Amino acid sequence: MPLAAYELLGALLFALGAMGVVLRANALSMLISVELMLNAVNLTFVAAARQYGQLDGQVISFFVIAVAAAEVGVGLAIVIDVARRHTTVDVDAASELRG
Amino acid sequence: MTLALVVAAPLAGAIFLALFGGYLGRRTSGTIAAGAIVVSFGAAAAMAPVLLARGGSIDAPIARWLPIPGADFHLVLDLTMLAVVLMITAVSALIAIYSIGYLAGDRGIQRYFAALDLFVAAMLLIAVASNLLLLFAGWELVGLCSYLLIGHWRGRPAAAAAAVKAFVINRIGDAAFLVGIFLVITGQGTVEIASIGQLSITTSVLILGGALAKSAQVPLHTWLPDAMEGPTPVSALIHAATMVTAGVVLLIRMSGPLSDDVLLVAAIIGAITALGAATVATAQTDLKRVLAWSTISQVGLMFTAAGVGAIFAALFHLVSHALFKASLFLGAGSVLHATQDEIDIRRLGGMARRTPWTAAGFVAGALGLAAIPPAAGFFSKEAIAAAALDRPYLLALILLTSAVSAFYAARLVTLVFLTSPRSDRASSAHEPGAVMLLPLVGLALGTMTLGVAVAAGAIDLGVGALADAPPWLGALSLALAVAAVLAGWLLYRGGPRDETVLALARSGYGIDALYGRTAVPLFEAIARALELGAERTNGMVLDLVARTAMSASSAARRVQGGYLRAYETLLLAGAVALLAYWSIR
Numbered sequence: 001m002p003l004a005a006y007e008l009l010g011a012l013l014f015a016l017g018a019m020g021v022v023l024r025a026n027a028l029s030m031l032i033s034v035e036l037m038l039n040a041v042n043l044t045f046v047a048a049a050r051q052y053g054q055l056d057g058q059v060i061s062f063f064v065i066a067v068a069a070a071e072v073g074v075g076l077a078i079v080i081d082v083a084r085r086h087t088t089v090d091v092d093a094a095s096e097l098r099g
Numbered sequence: 100m101t102l103a104l105v106v107a108a109p110l111a112g113a114i115f116l117a118l119f120g121g122y123l124g125r126r127t128s129g130t131i132a133a134g135a136i137v138v139s140f141g142a143a144a145a146m147a148p149v150l151l152a153r154g155g156s157i158d159a160p161i162a163r164w165l166p167i168p169g170a171d172f173h174l175v176l177d178l179t180m181l182a183v184v185l186m187i188t189a190v191s192a193l194i195a196i197y198s199i200g201y202l203a204g205d206r207g208i209q210r211y212f213a214a215l216d217l218f219v220a221a222m223l224l225i226a227v228a229s230n231l232l233l234l235f236a237g238w239e240l241v242g243l244c245s246y247l248l249i250g251h252w253r254g255r256p257a258a259a260a261a262a263v264k265a266f267v268i269n270r271i272g273d274a275a276f277l278v279g280i281f282l283v284i285t286g287q288g289t290v291e292i293a294s295i296g297q298l299s300i301t302t303s304v305l306i307l308g309g310a311l312a313k314s315a316q317v318p319l320h321t322w323l324p325d326a327m328e329g330p331t332p333v334s335a336l337i338h339a340a341t342m343v344t345a346g347v348v349l350l351i352r353m354s355g356p357l358s359d360d361v362l363l364v365a366a367i368i369g370a371i372t373a374l375g376a377a378t379v380a381t382a383q384t385d386l387k388r389v390l391a392w393s394t395i396s397q398v399g400l401m402f403t404a405a406g407v408g409a410i411f412a413a414l415f416h417l418v419s420h421a422l423f424k425a426s427l428f429l430g431a432g433s434v435l436h437a438t439q440d441e442i443d444i445r446r447l448g449g450m451a452r453r454t455p456w457t458a459a460g461f462v463a464g465a466l467g468l469a470a471i472p473p474a475a476g477f478f479s480k481e482a483i484a485a486a487a488l489d490r491p492y493l494l495a496l497i498l499l500t501s502a503v504s505a506f507y508a509a510r511l512v513t514l515v516f517l518t519s520p521r522s523d524r525a526s527s528a529h530e531p532g533a534v535m536l537l538p539l540v541g542l543a544l545g546t547m548t549l550g551v552a553v554a555a556g557a558i559d560l561g562v563g564a565l566a567d568a569p570p571w572l573g574a575l576s577l578a579l580a581v582a583a584v585l586a587g588w589l590l591y592r593g594g595p596r597d598e599t600v601l602a603l604a605r606s607g608y609g610i611d612a613l614y615g616r617t618a619v620p621l622f623e624a625i626a627r628a629l630e631l632g633a634e635r636t637n638g639m640v641l642d643l644v645a646r647t648a649m650s651a652s653s654a655a656r657r658v659q660g661g662y663l664r665a666y667e668t669l670l671l672a673g674a675v676a677l678l679a680y681w682s683i684r
Contacts, residue, residue: 022668091663098661 006047013040027079027089031072038068101142102159102174105184106223108138113216120209129199132212133192136219140188143181150178158229165232167284169291173229179414180226183348186418187226189545190340190425191219193538197429198332200534201436205330211251215336218244222341226348230290231280234352238276238313238345242269245342249329261328268322272312279305295356303361306353310365314346314398317372321611323395327387331432334387338394339425344417347398350405351413366406366487370496373399375608377503381510382601386431386442389511392607393468394424396500400483403493409486416483419475419550423467426542430461433535434515437528444514445595446525451516453528456536458516463543465512467550469505470580475550477580481573488572498579505580509587518594 013036020033042061049057079089086093112135120128146157156177164171176184195215202208221244224237243266250262280290282302287295298306310316315323323343327334337343350357350365373396380392397420404413434447437454441447451458467476480501487493520526530536590596598605606612658669 018671022664022671025664094663095661098659 003047003051007044010040010044010047013037013043025090025092027082027091030091031075031079034071034075035068038064038071100159101146102157102176102227103161104142105139105176105188106174106220106227108135108142109216109220109223111135113213113220116209116213116216120213123209125203125205125208126199128209128212129195132216133195133199135216136188136192136195139219139223140185140192143176143184143188146176147181147185150176150181154178167232168289169230169294170232171230172233173291174227175229175293176227179351179410180348182414182418183226183344184223186421187219187222187340190421190542191215191336193541194332194335194340194425194429197335197432197535197538198330200532201332201432202330207251207253211248211330214244214247214251215333218248218336218341222345225345228292230292231283231295232290234292234349235277235280238309238349239273241313241342241345242266242273245269245326245337248333248336249326251329251333255328258328261322261325265322265326268319269312272309272319275305275312276309279303279309292352292356295353298356298358300358300361303356303358304364306349306357307361307365310346310349310402311368312346313349314343314402315395316346316368316399316402317375318610320372320376320395321607321614324388324391324607324611327385327391331387331428331435334390335425335428335432338390338428339421343394343398344401344421347401347405347413347417350402351410354405354408354410362406362408364406366403366490366493369399369402369404369406370493370500371399372396373403373500374496374503377500377507379604379607381503381507382598382605384443384445384595384598384605386434386444386447386511386515387428389444389507390424390427390431393427393504393507394420396504397424397468400480400497400500403497404483404486407486407490407493409483412479412482412486415553416476416479419467419479419546422542422546422549423464423474423476426460426464426539426546427468429535429539429542430457430464433457433531433539434461434528436531436535438522438524441522441524444511446522447515447520448518448525448594449516449520450525450528453520453526454530456530456540460536460539460543461516462512463546465508467546469508469584470501470576471505471584472577473547473551475546475553477577478550478554481576484572484576485569488569498576501576502579502583505583506587509584510591513588513591514595517588518592521594 017033017035017037017040020036021030024030024033042064045057045061045064047057049055049061082091082094083089112132116123116128116131123131150157156175159174159176161172161174195212198208198211198215202211205211217240221237221240225234225241228234228237246262246266249265250258252258279302282305283295283298284290286299286302289295308319312319323337326337329337350362354362376392376396376399380389380396383389383392397416401413401416401420404410404416433454434450434457435442437450437457438447463474466474470477470480472478480497484494484497484501487497603609
């Protein structure tokens with residue numbers, strides 16, 4: 001399979017994730033969409049590493065996985081707090097900081 | 100570099116006291132201030148034998164300053180100015196010592212001594228600067244220090260007003276002087292006093308304007324009587340050593356380049372000022388104001404002498420006036436000190452019995468003022484009269500001034516020291532301590548001996564000796580003086596008199612009130628208009644800034660809608676835009 005196929009799949013997944021982040025109002029769905037975006041990037045890194053025979057891409061994808069775990073940890077904590085305050089996980093409910 | 104030390108010692112004293120005076124005791128700071136001036140005196144005295152032996156002048160180039168020919172940090176001292184420098188340092192040192200006693204209880208005494216040392220340094224700079232710009236620096240410093248010292252008691256509104264008045268009126272003269280210096284630069288191409296050639300009438304008039312304001316001559320004299328609001332030693336300093344004589348020093352140093360016509364104008368202004376101020380002094384009831392008007396009058400005589408080219412007479416009178424006027428002021432200070440500031444001569448009286456040493460010092464000064472031998476004033480006034488022999492109108496004014504001066508000197512002594520005490524304060528007065536009496540006695544001795552020494556040729560002032568005056572002149576001026584003193588004594592031995600006829604003279608012929616009704620309101624109106632204009636402009640600018648900021652922020656707050664997804668969309672759009680920009684580039 002050529003590299004371009006992996007990159008096309010990565011871009012597609014990234015766009016789907018981005019749309020999910022922007023369009024979904026449910027905080028959990030948004031977190032899942034962010035994971036999708038991160039893993040789309042991971043896919044392109046790993047594919048490129050394989051193609052060019054270098055390990056850099058794989059190393060970076062490990063970093064991304066570690067960061068994603070931390071991100072989910074922080075994100076879920078925020079979601080729980082939002083749920084406690086507003087009895088819902090709809091992010092549009094948490095709009096006290098509007099100017 | 101002895102010459103540099105002359106100016107540097109008091110300057111260093113001023114800087115040291117300004118920085119560390121607060122950590123020192125009152126007596127210590129006074130001792131340092133007086134010591135710095137004594138060092139300066141010693142340095143000047145050390146140069147005297149050299150100058151007397153070979154004449155010429157001592158040069159001390161210190162550093163380059165401005166890219167104008169002559170405008171360097173460069174000091175020069177000749178015999179003429181040596182006399183002035185010795186006089187300034189000697190009199191100022193005595194006044195500084197006197198101040199230790201006079202201001203013993205004053206809280207701002209370190210500030211006072213710092214300003215006093217700076218004052219002396221500035222005045223010395225005027226005497227020894229080699230060029231007009233450096234001289235002008237000293238000139239401005241003198242103005243600043245007079246402001247600081249006249250307003251020393253800053254809690255008093257009258258003192259603050261007097262300080263501002265002295266400063267503002269001096270600024271008028273300073274502005275003229277500065278423009279005159281600019282004209283010297285463009286016309287002569289140099290500011291070095293020794294190499295300035297003949298000056299035009301305009302330039303001379305402008306420089307004379309500076310001298311008139313600093314020396315309190317008509318029409319810029321109104322600041323000096325008000326300057327009595329400062330502590331009495333400050334008055335002594337301003338009148339005797341450091342300030343009003345600056346104009347005379349300038350005329351003496353510039354007598355070569357200044358136009359002869361303008362110098363004659365200076366002589367006439369001086370003579371008119373002398374007589375006018377002397378008549379005003381006869382009507383004053385405030386002890387210090389009598390002395391203030393007498394200074395204006397005596398400096399007028401110096402202007403007359405310098406104006407007719409009699410440098411020796413001007414210099415001689417400058418030195419002898421410094422001695423007798425300092426005696427008078429320190430004597431007046433002792434009287435005030437002894438009577439808890441009873442300044443009205445109608446309420447004093449009989450002080451000779453209560454304070455004999457003060458009375459002796461004051462009377463020595465008064466003899467100088469009245470020009471009665473052996474006081475120095477007799478010889479120096481005769482020198483001035485002799486110089487004006489070929490201009491009868493000036494001679495008449497000078498002789499009249501001398502007579503009037505003798506009259507009010509006698510009036511002052513009679514009312515303050517003779518007669519009987521007319522208030523409780525006067526009858527319970529006590530002689531001040533030695534730290535105040537010794538400087539007074541020193542000055543009184545100087546007054547009594549210097550004149551004889553100069554007249555006999557024992558002391559050389561460096562610009563010739565006493566001209567051979569016809570004997571009738573000395574006899575006439577002595578007869579006038581004695582007659583006036585007798586008249587003053589006879590009129591006032593019974594105590595104060597009704598002086599309502601002299602109301603016009605008491606007000607200084609209404610000149611100050613005239614300024615108060617014309618020039619002062621005019622400038623106040625201009626200042627108010629400027630203030631109002633500034634307020635309007637400020638308001639407009641501030642309004643514009645505020646309105647711009649408000650409309651910008653209300654546009655920006657629409658972005659902050661509070662919806663997370665809107666922010667995300669913007670974030671994404673931003674990222675896409677950046678990517679697009681980079682890929683296109």
